[in-house]
Amino acid sequence: MRALIATLSGSLFGLGLLVSGMVDTTRVQGWLDIFGEWDPTLAFVLGGAILPMAIAWRIAEHRRAPLAGGSFPGRPAQKVTSDLAVGSLIFGAGWGLAGLCPGPSLASLTFGGWEGLLFLAAMITGMLLAVPARNLTTLTGLGQR
Template sequence: MKTLFSLISGVLFGAGLTIGGMTDPARVRGFLDLFGDWDPTLAFVMGGALVVMAIAWRVVPGMARPILADGFHVPTKNELTPKLIGGAVLFGVGWGIAGLCPGPGIAALAIQPAAAAIFVVSMLVGMALLRLIEGKS
């Protein structure tokens, strides 16, 4: 049952990213081009996500446990560290250059496999390099 709901959630998430235009690198770069030919379309996608998360953050504390899990996995850290800020900057630069981030990059594999595969492989190599640098397995 959990696997079925995971599959349905993943397909719904991928479809939402695709319909919302998040898998189109040109649209993403247009959204990030604040001082040029700015495309505000993705602001509505992000606004919709913000509304859903605002509701979720209000509902979750009142629940004893998730419907399909033993417990919630809520972040406990809230400090801004140089590592977090550096990672956010690196993520933003990568997003601006590629026009994709991890979720849309994986969803784009179904639409434009060649271009998305370059991004996904690069992302996986970067993740592996981080594990090597930090000494994690």
């Protein structure tokens, strides 16, 4: 059951990223290009995705447990830490530079050529580098402020 849901969810996610244009780097960069020819398409993507998700969160509130068992994710501490801020700023800079974020980098893997593969390899390396980076900010106590 869990395996089926994970496969189905990943497939729908990939299909949505393809149909919406999130895999198109120029569309993403057009959305971020507020000083150039601004492309508002991503607002429709985000709006379309948030709508069912908002309903899903409401349903989850009224249910005891997920269909495949286990429990719903608890509410995380509502604290904007420096790890969150700095990480998001770093992520955003890379997102603007290439027009790709983690989901679309995988969704476009079969048609993205060597460029897509190289991006994925660099992203995975970056994810590995995040481990010592996070340890460092935790050690110094800076990350949680």
